Amino acid sequence: xxxxxxxxxxxxxxxxxxxxxxxxxxxxxxxxxxxxxxxxxxxxxxxxxxxxxxxxxxxxxxxxxxxxxxxxxxxxxxxxxxxxxxxxxxxxxxxxxxxxxxxxxxxxxxxxxxxxxxxxxxxxxxxxxxxxxxxxxxxxxxxxxxxxxxxxxxxxxxxxxxxxxxxxxxxxxxxxxxxxxxxxxxxxxxxxxxxxxxxxxxxxxxxxxxxxxxxxxxxxxxxxxxxxxxxxxxxxxxxxxxxxxxxxxxxxxxxxxxxxxxxxxxxxxxxxxxxxxxxxxxxxxxxxxxxxxxxxxxxxxxxxxxxxxxxxxxxxxxxxxxxxxxxxxxxxxxxxxxxxxxxxxxxxxxxxxxxxxxxxxxxxxxxxxxxxxxxxxxxxxxxxxxxxxxxxxxxxxxxxxxxxxxxxxxxxxxxxxxxxxxxxxxxxxxxxxxxxxxxxxxxxxxxxxxxxxxxxxxxxxxxxxxxxxxxxxxxxxxxxxxxxxxxx
Amino acid sequence: xxxxxxxxxxxxxxxxxxxxxxxxxxxxxxxxxxxxxxxxxxxxxxxxxxxxxxxxxxxxxxxxxxxxxxxxxxxxxxxxxxxxxxxxxxxxxxxxxxxxxxxxxxxxxxxxxxxxxxxxxxxxxxxxxxxxxxxxxxxxxxxxxxxxxxxxxxxxxxxxxxxxxxxxxxxxxxxxxxxxxxxxxxxxxxxxxxxxxxxxxxxxxxxxxxxxxxxxxxxxxxxxxxxxxxxxxx
Numbered sequence: 005x006x007x008x009x010x011x012x013x014x015x016x017x018x019x020x021x022x023x024x025x026x027x028x029x030x031x032x033x034x035x036x037x038x039x040x041x042x043x044x045x046x047x048x049x050x051x052x053x054x055x056x057x058x059x060x061x062x063x064x065x066x067x068x069x070x071x072x073x074x075x076x077x078x079x080x081x082x083x084x085x086x087x088x089x090x091x092x093x094x095x096x097x098x099x100x101x102x103x104x105x106x107x108x109x110x111x112x113x114x115x116x117x118x119x120x121x122x123x124x125x126x127x128x129x130x131x132x133x134x135x136x137x138x139x140x141x142x143x144x145x146x147x148x149x150x151x152x153x154x155x156x157x158x159x160x161x162x163x164x165x166x167x168x169x170x171x172x173x174x175x176x177x178x179x180x181x182x183x184x185x186x187x188x189x190x191x192x193x194x195x196x197x198x199x200x201x202x203x204x205x206x207x208x209x210x211x212x213x214x215x216x217x218x219x220x221x222x223x224x225x226x227x228x229x230x231x232x233x234x235x236x237x238x239x240x241x242x243x244x245x246x247x248x249x250x251x252x253x254x255x256x257x258x259x260x261x262x263x264x265x266x267x268x269x270x271x272x273x274x275x276x277x278x279x280x281x282x283x284x285x286x287x288x289x290x291x292x293x294x295x296x297x298x299x300x301x302x303x304x305x306x307x308x309x310x311x312x313x314x315x316x317x318x319x320x321x322x323x324x325x326x327x328x329x330x331x332x333x334x335x336x337x338x339x340x341x342x343x344x345x346x347x348x349x350x351x352x353x354x355x356x357x358x359x360x361x362x363x364x365x366x367x368x369x370x371x372x373x374x375x376x377x378x379x380x381x382x383x384x385x386x387x388x389x390x391x392x393x394x395x396x397x398x399x400x401x402x403x404x405x406x407x408x409x410x411x412x413x414x415x416x417x418x419x420x421x422x423x424x425x426x427x428x429x430x431x432x433x434x435x436x437x438x439x440x441x442x443x444x445x446x447x448x449x450x451x452x453x454x455x456x457x458x459x460x461x462x463x464x465x466x467x468x469x470x471x472x473x474x475x476x477x478x479x480x481x482x483x484x485x486x487x488x489x490x491x492x
Numbered sequence: 493x494x495x496x497x498x499x500x501x502x503x504x505x506x507x508x509x510x511x512x513x514x515x516x517x518x519x520x521x522x523x524x525x526x527x528x529x530x531x532x533x534x535x536x537x538x539x540x541x542x543x544x545x546x547x548x549x550x551x552x553x554x555x556x557x558x559x560x561x562x563x564x565x566x567x568x569x570x571x572x573x574x575x576x577x578x579x580x581x582x583x584x585x586x587x588x589x590x591x592x593x594x595x596x597x598x599x600x601x602x603x604x605x606x607x608x609x610x611x612x613x614x615x616x617x618x619x620x621x622x623x624x625x626x627x628x629x630x631x632x633x634x635x636x637x638x639x640x641x642x643x644x645x646x647x648x649x650x651x652x653x654x655x656x657x658x659x660x661x662x663x664x665x666x667x668x669x670x671x672x673x674x675x676x677x678x679x680x681x682x683x684x685x686x687x688x689x690x691x692x693x694x695x696x697x698x699x700x701x702x703x704x705x706x707x708x709x710x711x712x713x714x715x716x717x718x719x720x721x722x723x724x725x726x
Contacts, residue, residue, distance in 0.1 A: 223632040279515030
């Protein structure tokens with residue numbers, strides 16, 4: 005009988021590097037985490053350690069040894085050292101570890117992005133006195149503040165949630181665009197950087213796509229596996245993996261982020277929740293999301309959690325990101341929205357950043373609209389009627405007509421509508437936009453507070469009175485970059 | 493989480509039947525009648541019309557004994573004589589075995605029995621370094637029970653490849669039987685048993701619910717591989 009195993013792996017407690025141990029130009033600090041194949045330590049660059057009085061003894065021994073081949077990046081002093089031991093493993097297992105490290109390197113080189121954790125260095129650990137660690141592969145990355153999982157344990161505002169999900173989407177969009185599937189997306193692998201921004205990490209299982217899919221061993225984290233994974237046939241090269249697997253995981257994460265860490269499927273254990281996912285996929289149970297998830301995000305998560313690959317395929321990271329951005333611009337009130345009272349300090353700091361970011365964006369918009377908006381050339385927008393029966397008829401049926409408001413700040417009722425009607429497909433000249441008028445919800449539950457001031461078409465020779473009226477933004481699919489309307 | 497498989501061998505008061513249950517699905521078993529229909533029919537006088545119910549739950553299954561008089565026995569054929577007694581009127585008794593034989597009392601010489609497989613049991617990676625809750629761990633390997641007979645059969649099948657990376661030489665079923673015939677706990681494994689283990693690996697453990705051709709030559713199964721009818725609608 006073949007026995008696999010080594011002393012280090014079987015004893016359960018992996019041997020740890022002592023604080024102060026030096027790996028190349030890096031000094032090992034406290035262990036900060038352990039994953040399936042690796043232990044992660046806090047770390048710092050050697051000169052940084054030398055300047056630290058607590059590291060004097062060690063620094064004395066190291067001073068005067070110039071580091072020749074280290075990457076020179078003065079920004080990064082605080083790093084994370086991921087140590088992946090290879091000693092004592094069967095050749096094939098050691099190869100798996102090496103391949104995982106190689107994938108991280110490859111991805112770091114080929115697809116760097118502000119939303120992916122930055123890989124700074126990679127080395128092989130030489131520690132002849134510690135046989136279980138000798139030859140371990142060490143990946144050096146920027147150090148994050150915390151993981152999304154840790155962040156979710158505290159209270160997070162909706163604004164912050166939206167920003168986090170946007171960040172995850174941006175990272176995922178970039179990975180998919182670069183031809184990679186993350187394959188193990190979960191809150192533990194989504195880090196929050198020192199700047200409060202999202203960093204996707206842990207690309208040890210990331211798969212480079214060949215065409216529309218890649219191949220992998222059947223792996224993943226139970227709670228984030230798409231339902232089709234359980235019936236995916238095993239081929240010679242493993243099982244197929246497609247970007248839609250990441251999208252499923254994203255759907256779970258969106259729900260977790262907005263529902264304070266609650267999982268969208270019921271059950272006390274991952275196996276119970278996995279069974280609930282199967283029941284949902286076989287159409288024996290409905291998807292019941294937490295009521296605290298705001299409407300827009302619930303719809304987004306529901307699309308990510310479509311039960312089959314085919315139904316999920318249209319919802320790419322790119323299209324989701326597009327929807328999020330549209331939502332963010334339409335719903336400008338978010339940034340100044342009420343914040344929950346008890347927010348931890350670091351969160352408050354992060355939220356402040358968001359507020360600043362939003363303020364900057366708003367300032368840019370106002371600057372754009374600084375000139376007299378009447379002199380601005382109008383943009384054409386096409387009227388859209390969400391009523392499907394009205395979309396393909398050209399007979400100007402009164403039932404299918406849409407009204408234009410006189411005043412977008414008053415309720416959109418019959419006495420607040422101009423005499424001129426418009427129909428689906430009409431092209432209007434829009435002069436400017438008002439981001440915060442009366443909220444309007446259309447027949448398909450799209451909500452927007454944005455209104456466009458449009459010029460009324462001439463009827464016969466006479467110029468219409470008044471000249472302009474207001475079209476709610478839900479009545480068009482166009483999003484021209486118009487200046488904000490000034491008061492008239 | 494693809495559910496459980498119930499197999500009623502021939503000669504237990506009916507034809508051989510195989511049922512597949514997804515999580516949350518259930519089947520009733522018993523003698524059945526026009527008023528009490530059952531999905532798994534055990535045509536024997538000593539069995540109640542509605543004798544019990546099996547429900548796939550999470551990664552295991554539950555047995556409800558709906559008889560007022562008879563206790564049932566659930567044996568683990570791979571264990572060292574492990575068994576559970578499910579007394580009359582007990583509802584939803586969780587069954588922890590991956591392989592189970594449910595034994596019902598009968599007046600015949602051999603008791604009535606059927607088998608239930610629960611291939612969804614989850615095993616953690618053999619070489620995980622630990623740390624954190626197991627619930628959030630990434631699993632990179634198939635969930636296999638290294639103490640089960642099927643694992644031994646798998647190792648025997650892969651032996652040439654494990655020894656010298658030869659993907660060509662896959663042992664035949666007789667060779668596997670020969671290889672495992674030495675002294676030990678698994679002495680006396682028949683070709684038929686080896687075939688059904690290979691079947692179980694191919695159909696349930698390594699490629700959930702896929703019906704791909706089997707890898708080993710001569711591994712045409714005898715026992716469990718009759719065409720599988722689709723699962724019943726509960």
